[in-house]
Each structure stands twice: as C-alpha cells, then as structure tokens.
Amino acid sequence: MRAFARLAALGLLLLAMFEPAASAAERLDEKQRIAVVSAFPPEWVALQADLSDRAEHEINGRKFITGKLAGKDVVLFLSGVSMVNAAMTTQSALDQFVVTSVVFSGIAGGVDPALSIGDVVIADQWGQYLEAVFARKTDSGFEIPAFLPKDKFAGYGMIVPRSVGIARKGGADEETKFWFPxxxxxxxxxxxxxxxxxxxxxxxxxxxxxxxPKIVVGGNGVSGQAFVDNAEFRDYVHKTFDAKVLDMESAAVAHVTYSNGVPFLAVRSLSDLAGGGEGANQMATFMALASTNSAHVVKALLAEMP
Known part of the structure; x- marks a missing residue:
C-alpha cells in the first residue's frame, strides 16, 4: 500500500513537471491569420490605426496584436531591426499563431539608380548578401579557403558572399540557397x-x-547586418546582385518562411539611397513618409488577397 502511494505521488510530481511544457506548446490564438510584420514603429502605428477587434499578446517581451485589417484576420508585430531579431520574431509568430502568409512592411535603401526616394519596391526574391567569407589577402588578390565551395558572386575586397544551407519543412536533405522567392x-x-x-x-x-513615388513589383532585394550609406558599396550591390533595394530584415524573414513552407512578400519603401544621394543621408527626413506609404500599400495588398 505504501509502495502504491509512493508511485501515485511520483506520478503527480511528473505531471506537475511536464504540465508547463505542454501549456507552453499551446498557441495563443487558433484563428487563421496573415502576419503583418514591421521593422520600425511608424508603419506599425499606421497599420494599427485601422485595426478592429484588437487583442494584445506578448512573447518574450515582444507585443503581438491580433485583429481585422482591410477585411482580413491579421496578427501585427514589430520584427525589431536586424536579421536575428527579424528571424526570431517571425518564428515566434509561426509557432504561436496559425499563420497563412507573411507580409513585411518597412523602409529600405535604394540601390538601383533608376529608383528614387519614396518609391516602393516589392521584390521577386531576396538574398542574404552579407553571408560571407572574409577572404585571405594574397599577392594575386583575395582568396577563400580551398575547402569552401565558390559561389557565383564577385566579392567586395575581402568580403566574398556565399549561399547558406537550409533545412526545410518536408525536405529530405539540407539544400544550399542564396535567393528566397x-x-x-x-x-x-x-x-x-x-x-x-x-x-x-x-x-x-x-x-x-x-x-x-511609384510602386515597382519585381527584381531582386538583398538584406544584411549592416546599415549602408556608402556610394561605392551601393554600386557594387546593384551590379553584383542586380538588386533594386537593400535592408536589414526581409531576407531573414524570407528564409524563415521558406523553411516553414509559408507564403511571403516584402513591401519596402525607399527612405534613402544607401549613400547614393547628394549630401547627407535623407532617411531621417523621409522615414515617416516612406513608412506611411509602405503601410498604405500593405493595407491595399491585404484587401486584394483572397
């Protein structure tokens, strides 16, 4: 009898130990939603202005707001600036909500000379252009180690871009990719x-x-860990990747959504020219305008989505 009591007590203890883990795995919301992600507060605030049925949730100190926007059920959140922040918050949303697609709203630097501040770019694909090898300097130039596969992109001095290994939902083996569609x-x-x-x-x-300003749909976008305000590097990015725009989050979100098998699109409004304009960088002047335009495009996009 005492042995049975001890076993029962042990069983209750084990249940208590595993109950928090089970609760942590439960979603915060079970309704299918479009995730609308913003990098900076201005577009996040602009999007919330038309939100109805609002409810707030919190994951690791980050606020996630559910509701209806342009007739669609959505969850809004800030990614935080940087590739790591963007990847982390996007995966949190995919884990805690039933996300049918992810739309990113944000500002960016324009690298295509045909574009101007205020234009909105919606790229066909995104690449992580600062995933790179810092190459060894030799008498004949910069060389990457022989054991590393060479990618198709020319380097910028010692910085030699390379693709990344990707594990994907439903995939049998890891694949190597640069562009995320x-x-x-x-x-x-x-x-x-x-x-x-x-x-x-x-x-x-x-x-x-x-x-x-105009809306441009198509072309390439690139993302990386650096804020770019350098005309020479801007020219390299445009020529090497045939890029229209660069930022610090979109490709990270594209990577996460690709791995999870979730549809993705980024809407990027140009607040500056990444060092290509005359005089000082104009991001501070036009960030609010670019953010507002990006939010307008996202709301119109939501209305067009099935």
Missing amino acids: SDPALLDAARKVAAKLDLLACASDNSCLAKP
Missing part, C-alpha cells in the same frame, strides 16, 4: 495594387519628394 499569388496581388494605388509625395512637415 516571394509568393507568386502575393506578387499577383501586388501588381493589381501597383496599377491603381497613388502614393503620398509630401511629408507632414511639407518636405516633398523630387519625383512622384
């Missing part, structure tokens, strides 16, 4: 938005853009 259906919706949506040209302080 945007979802074709979401790109189609973006083209419909681009054909009919007008963007703002002036900020609240009456700082106006030199050219009316």
Whole structure:
C-alpha cells in the first residue's frame, strides 16, 4: 500500500513537471491569420490605426496584436531591426499563431539608380548578401579557403558572399540557397495594387519628394547586418546582385518562411539611397513618409488577397 502511494505521488510530481511544457506548446490564438510584420514603429502605428477587434499578446517581451485589417484576420508585430531579431520574431509568430502568409512592411535603401526616394519596391526574391567569407589577402588578390565551395558572386575586397544551407519543412536533405522567392499569388496581388494605388509625395512637415513615388513589383532585394550609406558599396550591390533595394530584415524573414513552407512578400519603401544621394543621408527626413506609404500599400495588398 505504501509502495502504491509512493508511485501515485511520483506520478503527480511528473505531471506537475511536464504540465508547463505542454501549456507552453499551446498557441495563443487558433484563428487563421496573415502576419503583418514591421521593422520600425511608424508603419506599425499606421497599420494599427485601422485595426478592429484588437487583442494584445506578448512573447518574450515582444507585443503581438491580433485583429481585422482591410477585411482580413491579421496578427501585427514589430520584427525589431536586424536579421536575428527579424528571424526570431517571425518564428515566434509561426509557432504561436496559425499563420497563412507573411507580409513585411518597412523602409529600405535604394540601390538601383533608376529608383528614387519614396518609391516602393516589392521584390521577386531576396538574398542574404552579407553571408560571407572574409577572404585571405594574397599577392594575386583575395582568396577563400580551398575547402569552401565558390559561389557565383564577385566579392567586395575581402568580403566574398556565399549561399547558406537550409533545412526545410518536408525536405529530405539540407539544400544550399542564396535567393528566397516571394509568393507568386502575393506578387499577383501586388501588381493589381501597383496599377491603381497613388502614393503620398509630401511629408507632414511639407518636405516633398523630387519625383512622384511609384510602386515597382519585381527584381531582386538583398538584406544584411549592416546599415549602408556608402556610394561605392551601393554600386557594387546593384551590379553584383542586380538588386533594386537593400535592408536589414526581409531576407531573414524570407528564409524563415521558406523553411516553414509559408507564403511571403516584402513591401519596402525607399527612405534613402544607401549613400547614393547628394549630401547627407535623407532617411531621417523621409522615414515617416516612406513608412506611411509602405503601410498604405500593405493595407491595399491585404484587401486584394483572397
């Protein structure tokens, strides 16, 4: 009898030990939602202005807000600046909510000379261009170790870009990738938005853009750990990756969504030219305007989505 009592007590102890783990695995919300991710507070605030049925949740100190936006069930959250923050918060959302697709809203630096501050870029694909080898300097130039596979991209001095190994949901083996694709259906919706949506040209302080802003759907975007304000490096990025835009989060989110098998699209409004403009960087002048335009595009995009 005493042995039975001890076993029963042990069973209760084990249940108590495992109960928190089971609770931690439960989702915060069971409704299917589109995740709308912002890098900076301005677009996050702009998106919340039209949100209904609002409810707040918290994961690791980060706020996640559910509700309805443009007729769609959504979960809004800030990624935080940086590739690591963006990857971490996106995976948290995928783990804790039933996410059907991920749309990123944010500002960026333009690297294509054909684009201007205020233009909005929705790229076909995203690459992590600062995943790299810092190469050894030799008499004949910079060389990466012989045991590392060479990628197709030219280096910038000692910085030699390379692809990353990817494990994917449903995949048998790890694959090596540089480009992460945007979802074709979401790109189609973006083209419909681009054909009919007008963007703002002036900020609240009456700082106006030199050219009316436009929405560009297609081309390449790249992301990395550095804020870029260098004309020479900007030129390298444009020529090497045929890139239109660079930022510090989109490719990380594209990587996470690809691994999880979730559709992805990034909407990036140009707040500056990554060092390509005359004089000082203009991000501080046009960040609010770029953020507002990005939020407008995202709301129109949500309305177009099935």
